[in-house]
Amino acid sequence: MTFSERNFIKQIEALTPASTPDLIKGIGDDCAVLAKSQNQAILLTTDTLIKSVHFDPAWHPPYLLGRKAAAVNISDIAAMGGQPRFALLSVGVPDATEEDRLDQIMTGFHSMLEEHNMILIGGDTVSSPALMFSVTVIGEMETEKVLYRSGAGQDDLVWVSGPLGEAAAGLEICRSHEKKYDRWPSLVKAHLDPKPEVELGRILAKSGMVNSMMDLSDGIATDLAHICTASSTGADIRAEDIPFSESLLQAAATLHLNPLDLALRGGEDYQLLFTSPPEHATALPCLVRDQTGGEIFHVGRITAGQGVMLQDNDRRKNISFQGYEHGG
Ligand SMILES: [Mg+2]
Structure with a gap:
């Protein structure tokens, strides 16, 4: 039997003892949520990047790479609507690693922390057969504003914060070894240097118009299925409404990729996926336009x-969990 990340997480959840008063949310969302004070919560998330699994130094x-190791964790804080504050970084370094390379990784890591006024407060360095990073990010926010995966209700609208499939297309461009990097810089950047949507996450959480949220790390087919499972609902999405950039459509045509496939099943877009009651259909996009x-x-x-059901012209099919399974 092959390894299933979802089954493994279920086993871990089954071993986890019942909650304590300080624990507001344990396993099963983008972050764990702890009570800091009566009104403030601490958000905690951790993620690992391993050479050849999550990145290719070629x-x-x-x-x-240093920026991305920080960004993918910061994105999980954004996914709850929180403010990232601190980071811990453990690095596994092969003996042959050049010092200059490591310096550049750390400079990149720090630059991402600086953009969010965050501080590195600890970590570890170990010798390892492959270069790897394990990052923990700590954030905070008002307890009653935290947006979980479980808050969606029937007839709510499903939203995404930007065009999808960009990072998956960028990965394919990098993989193609055809030196097409310069043609679609926005797609390559989406893969190499993703932007965590912290500011938008804060705005959405404070708006009071959003009732569930997560970040898109595994593709909308999988990630929306997580919201549906946590909220005990289903969802219908329409292929014609998935936002694509002009660059993505051009790159997909040139590289013989299916744009819809990249959007539904490609990973690492780090856009926000969220739901709102239907009465906010006009006010929510207006608020976002005004503020960002x-x-x-x-x-x-x-x-x-x-x-998750996909409506594509006159075809309708279940696409739940048809994405990458790589965590996050
Ligand atoms: Mg996430």
């Missing part, structure tokens, strides 16, 4: 059914 510049100048995209609706 095309991933060390400075950007950016757009959000309505891609579907929460249903009383089960699983």
